[in-house]
Amino acid sequence: MAHDVFISYSGKDKPVADAACAKLEISGIRCWIAPRDVLPGMDWSGSIIQAIEQSRVMVLIFSSNANDSAQIKREVNEAIEKELPVIPFRIEDVKPSGSLGYYLDVTHWLDALTPPLEQHLEKLAEDVNLLLKRTGTQHNISQPRRNAPEPNREPARSRTRRLWIGAVVAALALAIVVGIVAERFRRGPVTEDMNRAVTPSPIANSVPPTPQITESPNQRVPGEPGRPPDIAPGTCISGYVWREAGPGDHVCVLPEVRDLVVKQNALADSRRDPRGGVYGPNTCLSGYVWREAFPTDLVCVTPEERDEAAKDNALAAARVAH
Numbered sequence: 001m002a003h004d005v006f007i008s009y010s011g012k013d014k015p016v017a018d019a020a021c022a023k024l025e026i027s028g029i030r031c032w033i034a035p036r037d038v039l040p041g042m043d044w045s046g047s048i049i050q051a052i053e054q055s056r057v058m059v060l061i062f063s064s065n066a067n068d069s070a071q072i073k074r075e076v077n078e079a080i081e082k083e084l085p086v087i088p089f090r091i092e093d094v095k096p097s098g099s100l101g102y103y104l105d106v107t108h109w110l111d112a113l114t115p116p117l118e119q120h121l122e123k124l125a126e127d128v129n130l131l132l133k134r135t136g137t138q139h140n141i142s143q144p145r146r147n148a149p150e151p152n153r154e155p156a157r158s159r160t161r162r163l164w165i166g167a168v169v170a171a172l173a174l175a176i177v178v179g180i181v182a183e184r185f186r187r188g189p190v191t192e193d194m195n196r197a198v199t200p201s202p203i204a205n206s207v208p209p210t211p212q213i214t215e216s217p218n219q220r221v222p223g224e225p226g227r228p229p230d231i232a233p234g235t236c237i238s239g240y241v242w243r244e245a246g247p248g249d250h251v252c253v254l255p256e257v258r259d260l261v262v263k264q265n266a267l268a269d270s271r272r273d274p275r276g277g278v279y280g281p282n283t284c285l286s287g288y289v290w291r292e293a294f295p296t297d298l299v300c301v302t303p304e305e306r307d308e309a310a311k312d313n314a315l316a317a318a319r320v321a322h
Contacts (some may be wrong), residue, residue, distance in 0.1 A: 001054060002030060002054075002058060003030040003031055003032040003051070003054065004029055004030050004031070004055065004056050005024060005029055005030070005031045005055060005056070005057050005058070005059055005128060006021060006031075006032050006033075006051055006052050006055040006057070006058045006075075006079070006084075007021055007030070007031055007032070007033040007058075007059050007061065008058055008059070008060045008061065008066075008075045008079075009033075009066065009072075009074055010061070010063065010065035010066045010069045010072060011065075011092065012059055012063075012065040013061050013063050013065055013066065014295075015060045015295075016061055016091055016112075016117070017033060018033075018292075018310075019117065019119055019121060019314075020059060020061065020089065020124060021033045021036075022310045022311070022314040023118075023121040023122070023124065023125050023308065023312070024059075024124070024125055024128060025310065025311070025315065026131075026185070026311060027125040028316075029125065029128055029132065031059075031127060032051040032054075034048065035127035035147060035290075036049070036135070036289060036290070036292065036306065037289075037303075038050065039289075040277055040278065040279070040283050040284050040285070040286060040288075040289075041277060041283075041284070041286065042271065042276070044125050045276075047077075048075060048180060049078060051077055052075065052078045052265055053082060054081060055079075056083060056084070056085075056132060056135055057084065057085050057086075057128055057131055057132060057135075058075075058076070058079040058085070058086045059085050059088065059089055059102075059124070059128065060072070060076065060086055060088045060089065060096070060104075060107075061091060061094040062088045062089060062090045062091065062092075062096070063090075063091050063094060064092050064094045066100075067094055067096055067100060068095060071235060072235070073098070073099050073100055074266075076084050076099075076100060076103050077099065077103070080103050085131060085135070086103070086104065086107055087107075087108075087123055087124070087127065087128065087131070088104055088110065089107050089109065089110050089112055089120075090105060090109055090111050090112060090113065091113070092113070093113055095293070096309060101183065107212065108303060110127065111223070112126055119176050128160070130234060135137065152240075152281070154157050166168060193280055198274075208290050234318060235320070235321050236252035236319055236321070237252070237319055237320065237321050239254070240252040240253060240254060240255065240319045241255050242255075242258070242259065243257065243258055243289070243293065243312065244258060245261045245264075245293040245294065245297060245299070245309070246294060246296075246314075249294055250317035251293070251312055251313055251316045252312075252316060252320055253312050253319075256307060257312065261293075262304070264291065264301050264305065266301055268299045268300060271284055271285050271288045271299075271300035271301075272284060273285050273287065282298045284300035285300065287302070287303060288300040288301060289301065289302075289303050289306050290306070291305065291306050291309050291312065292306060292309065292310070293309040293312075296308075
């Protein structure tokens with residue numbers, strides 16, 4: 001799949017990396033993140049290098065875990081060699097050491113040291129989007145302009161002809177109006193009976209008054225005008241139900257999404273590779289990936305269905321009655 005951002009992180013910081021990925025993708029920025037986007041049976045290192053080469057920006061979830069990771073150092077080194085912008089998203093008050101210190105010494109940091117994490121993720125999405133637009137603009141400027149539309153240069157003769165046609169049409173219209181007025185004067189005034197015949201009846205034009213609908217006081221809860229009184233805090237707002245992808249999964253989704261999740265669970269065994277693989281008995285068949293609706297969710301689904309689950313997770317708080 002085409003993507004813009006490669007997310008580099010230590011496996012110990014996976015919850016933060018998943019949250020950053022969900023926020024960026026909700027903002028319209030396609031991300032590549034392991035192990036989600038490593039296809040079953042593919043070489044891990046080769047997939048990482050290919051994903052970095054096809055990216056436009058790297059987001060580094062930086063912590064003491066990342067600082068000590070040899071894999072993170074290799075990924076950052078690969079990005080620097082490909083002249084890829086690297087945005088360190090620091091979640092611990094730690095300074096980079098060794099080769100990371102060398103690579104990131106002059107790089108602008110985004111600190112996410114203080115809660116809530118959501119506001120820092122919002123800033124991350126804004127900065128990445130701005131950087132992508134800036135690199136895209138620079139790319140477009142470097143390309144020669146082709147097939148640029150010529151300015152509208154209508155010949156003077158054509159404009160004069162159009163003016164003459166407009167004048168003739170206006171003169172004909174004026175002549176028709178004068179003829180109608182002269183004919184009315186020739187026939188004389190309209191009789192009273194004719195006036196009565198063409199006068200509309202007041203009864204025919206009467207419009208029944210629109211009934212006024214008065215809202216019952218029981219239709220609203222004081223201080224909460226948008227929520228019916230029968231929705232208790234902690235449950236889904238009207239129109240949404242629990243997803244129930246697994247025990248305790250109370251993410252609020254549309255009813256048709258929950259029906260889809262039931263089908264996915266029923267098809268889980270048929271989508272696993274019976275021969276096993278890199279991930280043992282949980283290895284998905286080619287073309288399927290783990291759904292990851294929650295940390296231990298290893299049901300095999302299509303990549304599009306996994307993306308929808310991530311989006312539902314990111315929107316969960318907005319769909320719960322408070």
